[in-house]
Amino acid sequence: MSFNHPTTVLVIGGGAAGIMAAITAAREGAAATILEKNERIGRKILATGNGRCNLTNTDLHLKHYHGQNPKFAYTALTEFNYQNTIDFFANLGIMPKTETGGKVFPFSGQASSVLDVLRFEMEQRKIIVICQADINKIKKTDNNFYATCKDGRKFQANRLILAAGGKASPNLGSNGSGFSLAQSLGHHIIEPFPALVRLQLAESFLKQVQGFKFEGTAEIIVDNKAKARATGEILFTANGISGPPILQLSRKAGEYLQKQLKVWLKLSLINHLSTEQLEQILLKRWHNQPSQSLAFSFTGFIHKRIIPAMLKAAGIEDINKKVSNLSSKEIKQIASILQDWRFQVTGTDSWSAAQVTAGGVAVNEVNPQTLESKKVKGLYLAGEILDIDGDCGGYNLQWAWSSGYIAGKNAAFV
Template sequence: MTKQLANRVFIIGGGAAGITAAIAARRNNAEVTILERNERIGRKILATGNGRCNLTNSNIHVNHYHGQNPKFVYGALNRFDYRQTIDFFEHLGIAHKIEEGGKVFPVSNQASSVLDVLRYELEQIGVKVICEADVCAVKNIKNTFEIVLKDKRKFKADRVILTTGGKSSPNLGSNGSGYILAQSLGHNIIKPFPALVRIQLAEKFLKQIQGVKFDGEAEIIVDNKSLARAGGEILFTQNGISGPPILQLSRTAGEYLQKKKKVWLKVTLITGLTAEQLEQVLINRFQNQPQKTLAFSFVGFINKRLIPVLLKEAGIENINKPAAEVTAGERQRIINILQDWRFEVTGTDSWPASQVTAGGVDVKDINPKTMESKLVPNLYFAGEILDIDGDCGGFNLQWAWSSGYVAGESAAQGD
């Protein structure tokens, strides 16, 4: 006897999580349809990893995830882990390589190749994809869902998976519409805010030093407590600061700004030296050529464009006096700036510049092992729409693959 298709599974949102959910559901014998608001699926995948697609990371751990309950990720990550993700893509044709920090990329270095094989798989296994399908309502009527589009088209579904993403990168299709659908079905939304984004500062001298890069460290300070720290290449911008360490810290900064806290950014320009060692370095520079101006004595030690700003910040009015005339107090203030330069954080860049959304559907109402709603049977969630976000380095895509696969498999099987 021919086995009847288990469920009509409709997936709203054709990003990384939605596509993976569709493949998993179809492989488990469901009749699967993706409804995508844009003219094509997977647009955001093309932008990941600077166009190379940072597939995942070999160092997957809950410490790389954030939200009101980061441990929620264990459910999906344990059912579809890093190794299974690699095998999944190898089967589709994506050979992989591991780079610095455990970052995993396709050998092709092309995000387009990842999307190509995913789309090919959808076609091969018979997933229906409907683009330019802007969902405006999902109604739960007698154990069946009615999905309504803005153009008045309607669909019936046994199971629905919401994978609409967040609000980041709206140019790639994310507009937060999934939150409205989730709320209409009774789910609470943790207020979203941009993450993995540049941090804004108030200092007027930023225009003087925009474009200056340095290898250093940065910390987020709230109530005189260090809450997060990261190191690497840091870049001053016209209205703030950027670079991989800053993007990592922006999530913490945004979270506490949401709480109306005063947030400070501590920047360390010179790392690897104690204050005593740094003082000896400066004494040597000043004594070796005492006739040099104070400002010129720093040439070759820090970026030239930083020198006048840094010395003024240290409270030194005459930056062109002979280095021999620098007092011990002035020297100490310079050291303080080099190793503990404080800036008040005024905000972060907005949604168009952010890589990921923090906040989203409250996970307390989601089963972590199946991604099914605890409030509405046969409704599932996956990916960025949930109040889970990861660090840079492939962690967000791993969450999309894992949560998507688990949601798709669960929706098809009805477990």
């Protein structure tokens, strides 16, 4: 690369991956331009971590990544790792704050501060940002790429980085158009599905318990086998279930639902006691207050709103019967439902409610060392557009930073 004629790099998509790719390419001496369909870049960054931006995680490990070949992410996550991410942002002024589960946020508590420092660095590096540029055509002839906007504007460069995201939260910009662009260049798409999303259940009592939260354990069960498990605050919604453990499990549930398999959610409302201990506690309560109705006997132990549904699910016909009239079979059924309550998962919420896209551009068509396409020389891919998705906890932004860095670094050189 000569100083007088820097490599020109077009970055399609001004999200976390595209911004990181443009900054890295510019730091390597390339002339980088971001083409962004929204009226401004980084809209999704502002929405991350409930507006606080969980930008990485101290426990950066491949086990937190998914896709048809998660090992693909290894090189990028190693070359631009947790410490590189912390250093990169510290250099720009972001002081990190580590919270429970290794989640790292900016000390300011503001996602906007992450975008502000990235924008400042982009200005320093003279990166051109063109917004309201919705690219719907990419062509490569000889050594140049031509990107055309829906409104007819055309842009040309030596290198092109496709960082247009997936399909999750299309109101923030990424609507799957990146997949169409990748396909038009010869790439295959692993069928995408929403991840880090609420699960839908078909129970008729949901409206009555909507908003009820509890600290419990959830498991995904397929063919009577536990496939994934998570613990934390679980929340019933009007049409299903949510909360951090559910979002975490949604990837697994979506994977099996996509295969048309029956997926069950096993909930444990009481996860800190063994079944024997739980039975003892219930028996003691009932022994102390033998004239209480069964439904009332849970007052102070289980949230009122869930008691009728829980007892019905345990197979109790008359939930107002006296506790002294409970049969030993019924006692066992009640203790069991409190720790193993099964719900059929009928689906996940839609793209508009999803945080992440599972699936995307098939990674066997991309060089893991450089993130250059094996189909089109000079084309690079970064971020959520690729068939790599991470757990909740900073892993998706870390993938965007790491893959953006690798794509930007390699695209900068002719």
